[in-house]
Amino acid sequence: MPVDTPRGEAPLLAGGAGAELGVHRSLEPLGVLPQAAWRLDNRPDLDPGEMRIDVELLNLDAASYRQLCEEHGTDAGRLRAAVLEICAERGKVQNPVTGSGGMLVGRVAEVTPESGRDLVPGDRVATLVSLTLTPLWLHDVSAWDGSSEIVPARGHAIVAARSPVARVPDDLELRLVLSVLDVAGAPALVRRRVRRGDRVAIIGASGKSGSLASVAAREAGAAAVAGVVPSLHDARVVELIGAAVPTVADARDPLATAAAVRDVLGGEADLTVVCVDVPDAEGGALLATRPGGAVVFFSMATSFAKVALGAEGMGADLELLVGNGYVPGHVEDALGLVRSYPALGALFAWRAGIGPDPVASDDA
DSSP states (O other), X not given: OOOOOOTTTSOOOSXXXXXXXXXXXXXXXXXXXXXXXXXXXOOSSOOXXXXXXXXXXXXXXXXXXXXXXXXXXTOHHHHHHHHHHHHHHHSSOOOTTTOOOEEEEEEEEEEOGGXXXXXXXXXXXXXXXXXXXXXXEEEEOTTOOSSSSEEEOEEEEEEOTTSOEEEOOSSSOHHHHHHHHTTTHHHHHHHHHOOTTOEEEEETXXXXXXXXXXXXXXXXXXXXXXXXXXXXXXXXXXXXXOSSEEEEOOTTOHHHHHHHHHHHHSSOEEEEEEOXXXXXXXXXXXXXXXXXXXXXXXXXXXXXXXXXXXXXXXXXXXXXXXXXXXXXXXXXXXXXXXXXXHHHHHHHHHHTTSSOXXXXXXHO
C-alpha cells in the first residue's frame, strides 16, 4: 500500500521552488529535498505541478544492483523481496547501503495543468532523475528474474514539476533505451570537459557510461583515450567499440591503475572519468591525472570523503567533479551515439539482456 500520510503531516507548499521540487513529499525528515529524505509520501493523488506515471520498468543503478546481488546472490525471489521491501519502507527505491537508485520507464497516467508539460495520458516516458528522489509505489516485480538491473515492475511514480522526463523513442527497443538513458549524462558532460588534444582516461571503459564517455571523448577531439578495464573480455569490448585503447588493471589498485594509464597515454591524463561500479577506485583516478587536470566521478560507488581527503593527502592539485546525470541535450546525445555506432548498440543490447555478448565469438 502507498504510505499512509495524514494530510497535515507534511506541509503542502502553495508555490515556489519547494513545491516544484517535491519537498512537500518528504516525510522523514520534513522539509528536506526528496533525495535527502529517508521516507517519501508516495500517495497516488496529485498536487499542482505533479505527474503520475504507471511504471513498466525500473533500471537499478549498477552500484545498487551489484550490492543487492552480493547480499542475496542469484536468488531471484530474495532480490525481488529486497526491492519491494526498500520501496515499502521508504516510499522510493534507494539502496540503504549504496544510497543510490536508478531510473524508470512508464506511461503517463495523469498530468496536472500546472506542470507545464506537453504530455498526455498514454505517452511513454523515461524519468531523467534518480529513483532516490522519486515517490514510488510498487506492487508487482514478479516478472524480474534478477539476471540484470532492468526490473519489469507494476506500480506508480510521482514526478515533480522540475524533474525532467523524456519521451521514449519508438525506433529503439524499450529495454535498450532504458539502459542508455540510465547513463545518458556521461557523454554530454565529457564533451563539455574535453579540449582538443587532451589525453583522457576512462576507468571502467567497457561499461555503459564508460563506453559512451569513451566515444564522446574521441569525438570531442581527445588525442588519446585509455580505457581501463578489469579483464581481457572487457578489453575486447573496448576494442570492438574502437574509441579507446584498452588496458587491464584492477581499479581498486591505485598504483596499478595509474601505471596502466601512463603506459597507454605516455603520461598522466588531462581528464580522468571514473565509471566503475565498485568502491575504492578513487585513489587510482587521482594518481592517473596530471597536476591541474580534472577527474569526473560518475560512479555511485564513489566515496567523496576518500576523493577529497585522498587528493589532499597526496598533494594533488586537481579539479574534482561530481558526474551530474543531467546535462542539457544529454538524451539526444546519448541516443545519437547508440544509433551511430553499431558496436555501442550491440553492447547496450547485451547489457539490457536483449542481445548476445558482442565478443562471445572471441571467447569460444
